[in-house]
Amino acid sequence: MKSLHDTPGEQSPAGHALDRMFELAETLGALMERGMAERGVSRARAGLLWALSHGGPMTQRALATRLGVTPRNVTGLLDALEGDGLVRREPHPTDRRALLVSLTGRGRSLTAALRSGRDEMAAGLFTGMPREQVAAFTAGLELVIERLRAAAPPGC
């Protein structure tokens, strides 16, 4: 996708910074999507795998809340993931209504690959950048994120 936000002309430093942030968001998202597509997972599916990889085996409802989507949606995503042999649904040991979702071996190795890809990318992105500049950049990021969160009160 093209830049979509390449505002030309003069604007305030803040406006310019915001534009750059949008640009970052798009570029980063696109690149990420590409990397995942190469490994055969979409963004939504990868989100599920990621959540499982971080939170361990979990109920479908837990996944839904964690991802901020409908339980029904999780069902569908899991159907696909299970079909690909990346994920396994087992009966919950104590609650017979629920299913416990966990990564299979293939699922685990895929998430590991994704993670290492991410690390590699992180390394490449900041090489040669002075340590303190990275720190300053990150600090700025965190401040901005914090303020953004403050502006987005709901269940985000």
Add this chain to the structure above:
Amino acid sequence: MKSLHDTPGEQSPAGHALDRMFELAETLGALMERGMAERGVSRARAGLLWALSHGGPMTQRALATRLGVTPRNVTGLLDALEGDGLVRREPHPTDRRALLVSLTGRGRSLTAALRSGRDEMAAGLFTGMPREQVAAFTAGLELVIERLRAAAPPGC
């Protein structure tokens, strides 16, 4: 949507920064989407309006290339936008195959509203942040974006 990338534990500064960038991308995207939804446009539709607002009246194919999507997709999006009275399709003055798309009055005022919302947000995001820190942050952003682009060669 929840964070999705809240990697806990120790990691390199670069890895941490990357995580923050993902967080930014998501939070920013979500907030943006919310703001647009309040005004009754989706992200894709807003992209079209934005392009028109920047580039002036344009052919549908031009819009498609500019947005990086299929011409067919633009047709559909425009059908909706036209139905909402935000956009107008007129015969191209010299090329009878093509249509010239332009914003209607309502379309212009909507994009103006979106733009002012964006500016307001930009202002709120960086208030109280020392001017030079904003500059440093933006510089970091630009460097990162440049490197990202270098890693994503195709028609992006």
Add this chain to the structure above:
DNA sequence: CTACACAGTGAAGTCACTTCACGATACCCC
């Protein structure tokens, strides 16, 4: 035991997006 809350899923629909095929037009070369 009853009433109610909660887990997962079928059915149906929306939205953004794609590919393929097609009719209408523009353009270029002989």
Add this chain to the structure above:
DNA sequence: GGGGTATCGTGAAGTGACTTCACTGTGTAG
């Protein structure tokens, strides 16, 4: 002028991610 070919927009059909609503089966509190 006439024929070949590229281009503009769009119908048809399909995908993936998402939603809401209705429903079954199960836990749980009174």
